[in-house]
Amino acid sequence: xxxxxxxxxxxxKPRGENTIxxxxxxxxxxxxxxxxAAKYAADINTPGTLYVRLLTSDRxxxxxxxxxxxxxxxxxxxxxxxxxxxxxxxxxxxxDMIAAVAAERIEQAMEGVKAIEIEYETLDTYVDDRxxxxxxxxxxxKSLGKRETKDFDxxxxxxxxxxxxxxxxxVISHMCMEPHGSHCEWKDKENLLAHVSTQWTSGIPGxxxxxxGVDAAxxxxxxxxxxxxxxxxxxxxxxxxxxxVMAQKAGRPIRLVLDRATELKTxxxxxxxxxxxxxxxxxxxxxxxxxxxxxxxxxxxxxTIDSGVVPYVFTKIKNYRRKRTGIATDTGPFQxxxxxxxxxxxxxxxxxxxxxxxxxxxxxxxxFKKNLKLTLRPELYADELEIGAKIxxxxxxxxxxxxxxxxxxxxxxxxxxxxxxxxxxxxxxxALRVNPDGTVESTSATQDLGTGTRTCIAVILAExxxxxxxxxxxxxxxxxxxxxxxxxxxxxxGGVSGPVRRAGLEALWKILDLVAKRHKVDAGSLSxxxxxxxxxDKVVCSWQQACGLLGAAPLETQSRGRKNDGLTSQGVGGIxxxxxxxxxxxxxxxxxxxxxxxxxxxxxxxxxAESQVLGGxxxxxxxxxxxxxxxxxxxxxxxxxxxxxxxxxxxxDIGELIxxxxxxxxxxxxxxxxxxEPPVISTxxxxxxxxxNAIGVRVPVLPLTPKRVLEALKGAKA
Numbered sequence: 001x002x003x004x005x006x007x008x009x010x011x012x013k014p015r016g017e018n019t020i021x022x023x024x025x026x027x028x029x030x031x032x033x034x035x036x037a038a039k040y041a042a043d044i045n046t047p048g049t050l051y052v053r054l055l056t057s058d059r060x061x062x063x064x065x066x067x068x069x070x071x072x073x074x075x076x077x078x079x080x081x082x083x084x085x086x087x088x089x090x091x092x093x094x095x096d097m098i099a100a101v102a103a104e105r106i107e108q109a110m111e112g113v114k115a116i117e118i119e120y121e122t123l124d125t126y127v128d129d130r131x132x133x134x135x136x137x138x139x140x141x142k143s144l145g146k147r148e149t150k151d152f153d154x155x156x157x158x159x160x161x162x163x164x165x166x167x168x169x170x171v172i173s174h175m176c177m178e179p180h181g182s183h184c185e186w187k188d189k190e191n192l193l194a195h196v197s198t199q200w201t202s203g204i205p206g207x208x209x210x211x212x213g214v215d216a217a218x219x220x221x222x223x224x225x226x227x228x229x230x231x232x233x234x235x236x237x238x239x240x241x242x243x244x245v246m247a248q249k250a251g252r253p254i255r256l257v258l259d260r261a262t263e264l265k266t267x268x269x270x271x272x273x274x275x276x277x278x279x280x281x282x283x284x285x286x287x288x289x290x291x292x293x294x295x296x297x298x299x300x301x302x303x304t305i306d307s308g309v310v311p312y313v314f315t316k317i318k319n320y321r322r323k324r325t326g327i328a329t330d331t332g333p334f335q336x337x338x339x340x341x342x343x344x345x346x347x348x349x350x351x352x353x354x355x356x357x358x359x360x361x362x363x364x365x366x367x368f369k370k371n372l373k374l375t376l377r378p379e380l381y382a383d384e385l386e387i388g389a390k391i392x393x394x395x396x397x398x399x400x401x402x403x404x405x406x407x408x409x410x411x412x413x414x415x416x417x418x419x420x421x422x423x424x425x426x427x428x429x430x431a432l433r434v435n436p437d438g439t440v441e442s443t444s445a446t447q448d449l450g451t452g453t454r455t456c457i458a459v460i461l462a463e464x465x466x467x468x469x470x471x472x473x474x475x476x477x478x479x480x481x482x483x484x485x486x487x488x489x490x491x492x493x494g495g496v497s498g499p500v501r502r503a504g505l506e507a508l509w510k511i512l513d514l515v516a517k518r519h520k521v522d523a524g525s526l527s528x529x530x531x532x533x534x535x536x537d538k539v540v541c542s543w544q545q546a547c548g549l550l551g552a553a554p555l556e557t558q559s560r561g562r563k564n565d566g567l568t569s570q571g572v573g574g575i576x577x578x579x580x581x582x583x584x585x586x587x588x589x590x591x592x593x594x595x596x597x598x599x600x601x602x603x604x605x606x607x608x609a610e611s612q613v614l615g616g617x618x619x620x621x622x623x624x625x626x627x628x629x630x631x632x633x634x635x636x637x638x639x640x641x642x643x644x645x646x647x648x649x650x651x652x653d654i655g656e657l658i659x660x661x662x663x664x665x666x667x668x669x670x671x672x673x674x675x676x677e678p679p680v681i682s683t684x685x686x687x688x689x690x691x692x693n694a695i696g697v698r699v700p701v702l703p704l705t706p707k708r709v710l711e712a713l714k715g716a717k718a
Contacts (some may be wrong), residue, residue: 003222008509010501010505010563010565010566010567011475011565011566011567012501012566012567012602012668012671013463013499015599015665015668018463019463019466019529019530020459020469021459021460021463021605022462022602022603022604022605023603023605023606024078024141024578024606024610025311025314025455025469025604025606025608026455026461026607027216027452027607027608028454028455028457028458028469028474029371029448029454029455030352032225033225036152036206036524038224038225039224039225040178040197040224040225040226040227041178041181041182041183041195041196041197041226041257042178042181042183042197042227042255042257043072043224043542044183044195044255045183045255046183046185046253047254047290048252048253049183049185049254049255050079050080050102050103050250050254050255051102051103051104051105051106051109051209051247051254051255051258052100052101052102052103052106052109052237052242052243052246052253052254052255052256053061053096053100053101053103053106053109053110053112054074054098054099054100054101054113054256054259054262055097055098055100055101055113055115055116055118056096056097056098056261056262056265057092057093057094057095057096057097057098057100057120057451058094059091059120059122059636059639060091060092060093060094060125060127060330060635060636060637061090061091061092061093061122061123061124061125061330061636062090062091062120062121062122062123062705063089063090063091063120063121063123064085064086064087064088064089064090064091064098064119064120065087065088065119065120065121066087066115066117066120066211067083067086067087067098067099067116067117067118067318068082068117068119069081070116070118071097071115071116071117072101072112072113072115072116073112073319074115075101075103075108075111075115076108076110076111077101077103077104077105077108077109077110077111077112078102078103078108078109078112079102079104079250079252079387080101080102080113080246080250080260081100081101081116081296081338082099082100082101082242082245082246082247082249083098083099084098084099084100084238085095085097085098085099087614087635090123091120091328092299093266093299093300093331093332093636093640094265094299094331094332094636094638095220095261095262095265095266095332095640095641096265096266096547097238097239097242097262097266098118098502099116100242100256101113101116101413102244102246102250102254102600104558107275107671118279118567122123125170125330125636126138126140126328126329126330127329127330127331127541127632127636128327128329128343128633129170129171129272129274129296129297129329129331129629130168130170130272130274130325132274132295132325132327135175135295135325135327136363138326140302140329141295141302141325141327141328142302142325142326142327142328143323144303144304144307144324144325144326145307145323145324146321146322146323146324147320147321148320148321148322149308149319149320149321150317151318152289152291152319152320152321154319155280155288155289155318155319156278156280156291156319157243157284157628158280158288159280159281159288159498160281160282160283161280161281161282161283161285161354161356161359161360162278162279162280162281163279163355163356163359163378164276164277164278164579165232165276165277165346165351165352165355165698165700166274166275166276166277166700167274167275167277167348167351167352167682167700167701168272168273168275168349168556168700168701168702169272169274169344169347169623169702170272170280170629170701171269171271171272171296171297171331171628171629172187172269172270172337172361172623172627172628172629173264173265173268173270173629173641173646174230174231174232174263174264174267174268174269174270174335174337175226175263175264175646175648176197176227176228176229176230176232176233176263176267178197178226178227178228178265179197179257179259179260179262179263180197180232180233180237180239180240180257180258180259181197181239181240181243181255181256181257181258182194182195182196182197182236182239182240182243182244182245182255182256182257183195183253183254183255183256184208184243184244184246184247184248184253184254185247185253185254185506186247186253188253188592190207190215190218191214191218191220192214192219192244192247192248193218193220193222193708194208194218194220194221194222194240194243194244194367195221195222196221196223196224196236196240197227197229197233197446198221198223198224198226198229198233198234198236198447199226199231199233199234199449199486199487199488200233200234200235200447200485200486200487200488201221201222201227201445201446201447201477201478201479201484201485202221202445202479202481202483202485203234203235203486204219204221204223204236204240204485205217205219205220205221205479206219207235207236207240207241207451208221208240208241208244209235209472211236211241211244211245212244212245212248216472219479220355220478220479220480221261221478221479221708222477222478222479223434223447223477224476224477225448225477226447226448226449226450227450228449228450229449229487229488229552230337230338230656231268231336231337231550232267232268232336232337233267233338233480234336234486234488235481235507237267237605237620239258240256240380241396242256243256244257247353252556257295258585260641260642261638261641262644263366264629264638264642264646265332265354265501265638265641266332266333267335268332268333268334268335268336269298269299269331269332269333269334269335269337269629270334270336270337270343270344270370271296271297271298271303271304271334271341271445272297272304272344273294273295273304273305273306273344273345273347273348273700274295274296275292275293275295275310275348276292276293277290277291277292277348277349277352278290278291278292278675279291279352279353279355279356279371281356281360284370284405285357285360285362285366285367285370285371286358286370286371287314287317287353287371287374288317288319289315289317289319289320290311290319290320290321290322291320291321291322291426292311292320292322292348293322293323293324293325294307294310294323294324294325294348295324295325295327295329296325296327296344297326297328297329297331297466298326298327298333298334299329299331299332299333299334300328300329300330300331300333300363301326301327301328301333301334301421302326302327302328302329303326303334303696304324304325304326304327304401304462304491305341305344306341307322307324307346307495309341309342309344309345310322310345310348310349311345311349312345312346312348312419313349313350313351313369313375313393313418313419313420313573313669314352314353314371314374314375315374316350316373316374316375316376316479317328317374317378322596322618325430327526327548330636331629331631331636331638332629332638333480336488338346338583338616338619338676338677338680339419339421339677339680339681340680342398342419342420342677342681343620343623343680343681343682343683345596345701346417346418346419346629346681346682346684346685347684347685347688349685350417350418350682350685350686350689351685351688351689351692351698353367353371354367354415354688354689354692355692358400358692361400363426364415364416364689364693365385365389365394365398365399365416368416368418369382369385369516375418375573376420376573377571377573379422380573380599380662381418381573381575382598382666383536383601383660383662384573384574384575384598385416385575385597387597387660387662388416388576388577388595388660389573389577391577391595391597391658391660392414392579392593392595393575394414394577395412395675396695397412397579398414399693401413401692401693401695401697402693402694402695402696402697403694404693404694406584409583409584409585410411410581410582410583410584410597411421411446411581411582411584411694412579412580412581412582412592413547413575413579413580413581413582413690413691413692413693413694413695414579414690414693415576415578415685415686415687415688415689415690415691415693416575416576416577416578416686416689417575417576417682417683417684417685417686418573418574418576418682419573419574419575419576419577419678419681419682420571420572420573420574420678421490421571421572421674421677421678421681422489422570422571422572422674422675423489423490423491423494423570423571423572423600423673423674423675424486424489424491424494424496424562424568424569424570424571424673424674425491425493425494425495425497425561425562425568425570425591425672425674426468426484426486426489426492426494426495427483427485427495427560427561427562428444428446428482428483428484428485428492428496428499428560428561429444429445429482429483429499429558429559429561430442430443430444430482430494430496430499430500430503430558430560430562431444431481431482431503431556431557431558432461432500432504432507432556432557432558432559433445433554433555433556434465434511434547434550434554434555434556435542435547436468436505436547436548436550436551436552436553436665437470437544437547437555438463438471438531438543438546438547439471439473440465440467440471440472440473440504440507441472441474441475442461442472442473442503442708443445443458443475443476443481443482444455444475444481444482444484444496444499445476445477445478445479445480445481445482445483446459446476446477446484446485446487446492446495446496447477447484447487448476448477449487449492451487451493451608451612451676452605452607452608452611452612453476453487453492453493453496454474454560454607455605455669456475456493456496456497456604456605456608457476457496457500458474459604459605460500460604461474461504462502463499463503463504464469464504464508465504465507465508465528465543466527466529466531466532466543467528467531467543468531474520474707479686482558482560484496485568486510488657488673489676490673490675490676490677490678491674492674492675492676493672493675493676494562494568494569494570494671494673494674495561495562495600496670497567497568497604497672498559498561498562498563498565498567498568498672499558499559499560499561500559501567502563502565502567503557503559504557505561506557507555507557508528510545510555510557511528511547511549511550511555512526512527512528512533512546514546514549514550515533515540515541515546515549517542518549518641519535519541521535521540522535523601526540528543528546529623531544533546535546542705560609564587566669566671567670567671567672568601568672569601569670569672569673570673570674572599572600572601572675572678573599573674574596574597574598574599574662574678574679574681574682575596575682576594576595576596576597576617576620576679576682576683576686577594577595577686578591578593578595578683578686578687578689578690579591579592579593579594579655579690580592580690580691580694581694582694582695582709583692584695584713586706586710587684587705587706587707587708587709587710587713588706588709589625589687589691589704589706589709590653591621591625591653591654591655591687592655592656593655593656593657593658594617594621594654594655594656594657594658594661594683594686594687595657595658596613596616596617596658596660596679597660597661597662598613598659598660598661598662598675598678598679599661599662599663599667599673600661600667600672600673600674600675600678601666601667601668601670601671601673602667602668602669602670602672602673603661603663603668604672606661609659609661609675610659612657612675612676612679613675613679614626614657614659614679615679616676616677616679616680616681616683617654617657617659617679617680617683618649618654618657618676619680619683620679620681620682620683620684620687621649621653621654621655621683621687622648622649623648623683623684623702623703624683624687624688624702624703624704625653625703625704625705626647626648626649626653626703626705627646627647627648627689627703628640628647628702628703628705629646630645634651658696659679664700684702687704688704689706694710695709695713696716697712697713697715697716698710698712699712700712
């Protein structure tokens with residue numbers, strides 16, 4: 001399809017006709033970010049700004065018996081103390097917010113917090129999410145349902161091969177590079193300007209308006225840049241509401257950005273999941289039955305991962321028994337974390353599958369391939385596994401678990417896993433303007449989480465109009481722009497791609513009609529590329545000359561939301577393979593190579609797409625090898641809530657990362673599908689399987705720390 005006036009059919013160009021779409025395009029805001037010119041919410045510092053520090057609970061569960069802020073109010077520089085939880089209120093986790101102190105300087109606010117006098121009555125505390133029997137005894141466990149097929153027992157009895165094991169993946173905390181926070185400034189008594197670190201700019205005004213008693217129309221939310229969200233920044237948060245209220249009362253701008261400890265404790269966590277699993281298969285290795293009881297915590301709410309994602313990917317197992325238990329703990333609350341529930345479900349399911357394969361003496365790759373008929377995308381996964389196996393040289397390098405060569409006390413292993421995701425487009429509106437000088441502007445309230453949304457919008461417009469990126473201006477990040485959906489669930493790229501392309505084509509067709517009329521040519525023969533308008537292969541006029549036909553006023557078009565026009569789609573699958581080395585004397589796991597083979601439909605910008613995959617793999621390596629919230633069982637305190645002890649990987653911990661896209665023609669024709677979530681999902685399972693392949697024993701719980709590896713080796717010897 002060419003972009004001509006007569007076809008008037010919405011869609012992407014044939015792959016071979018693109019000039020910039022699908023190529024490697026650096027971020028258009030890269031220089032601003034690298035140079036420090038990009039301003040985040042935490043950077044806003046207008047004249048008169050007061051700075052806030054929070055008093056948070058150091059008890060996991062207690063009632064406030066005394067709260068005296070008089071001395072805090074007298075600390076030099078302190079201008080306001082705002083009480084969030086007063087006497088007789090309960091705190092429900094270490095880090096629960098109690099009061100906020102605003103001062104001229106941040107250190108003065110910190111002194112004000114220290115001056116607050118508080119006393120607690122300690123209440124019963126429970127923080128152990130791993131021991132489900134203990135949780136039941138403490139009356140902290142609740143059944144979240146059980147499902148069973150009528151022929152399960154018979155299928156389990158008939159299974160020629162069975163494996164039963166315990167598996168687990170603990171709570172991890174949101175730990176955004178830019179902490180949660182905002183800067184609120186009242187322009188007058190009715191109008192609020194809020195710079196917010198948010199994943200949903202359009203959703204913020206209503207929340208702040210409700211907290212402050214003004215109309216939502218009087219609140220402007222700005223999010224030009226955001227330093228990570230990953231599911232935790234959809235709402236303004238209690239801290240955001242407090243910031244707006246304090247600014248209203250003080251009559252001065254307020255900046256409230258969480259400190260690192262509070263950032264780890266309060267904005268949200270990924271729920272834990274532990275499970276007892278039994279898998280059965282026939283003599284040939286075809287899985288015939290599944291039994292699982294999984295449990296975990298989402299904090300005081302007492303939830304865990306959904307039952308619908310277990311077993312993961314292999315959803316067509318006919319015979320199953322599934323039970324789910326939630327454990328209420330006095331720990332921080334949960335929030336959506338990149339691909340909610342999927343990483344946990346993958347870590348439980350695909351490790352159990354791998355252990356059954358090992359028990360049968362089968363190559364993991366062959367076992368997984370044999371059972372792809374139990375997935376929703378067997379042909380896709382088969383192709384991706386073949387691609388991955390070639391890249392990793394699986395056939396030559398795989399060995400039965402624990403049977404590889406030992407070199408200087410180190411064993412090497414390979415592991416694989418699969419994943420799935422939706423990634424459909426959200427409901428985003430875009431307004432487009434083509435100026436008489438040939439420049440093009442787009443406007444939308446969408447936000448760029450660092451994924452390259454700005455750049456992708458610019459790429460689509462440059463491709464649609466045949467103009468350079470320098471002629472495109474992308475305006476995003478203001479609630480006063482056309483409404484946009486929140487950036488979560490891998491929905492943003494589809495959410496912006498569809499309306500940007502539609503609005504662009506509508507504008508292009510109108511301009512081509514003007515060119516056809518002026519130059520007396522067939523509109524059906526016209527196309528725009530290389531800053532020129534062509535009739536077939538003949539240049540008719542320049543792009544700027546074509547736009548000059550608009551007269552003095554710009555041409556404006558709009559589009560909104562997801563439509564069934566082929567521009568976007570949903571539903572993807574991917575596979576990951578890990579190559580690790582394990583020092584059996586120290587228990588240290590080293591990443592050699594991590595591969596992701598992924599489909600995602602039409603790729604807008606290959607460089608930002610690859611960055612999404614690589615970033616997902618790094619996050620996956622983090623929760624696989626080191627990242628974990630550690631709660632002291634005796635005190636209920638979060639004991640590693642800082643950057644020194646909340647262990648994230650460094651460059652040397654990552655190994656070689658490979659992002660390989662699955663791109664046959666039918667994938668390109670599928671349209672745009674979100675890519676944010678999928679690459680983080682199956683990393684834990686793949687790495688765990690690789691470690692089991694290396695040392696011959698399963699380390700049942702992630703992350704695979706040296707201590708856990710050594711304990712597993714010791715247990716195997718015993």
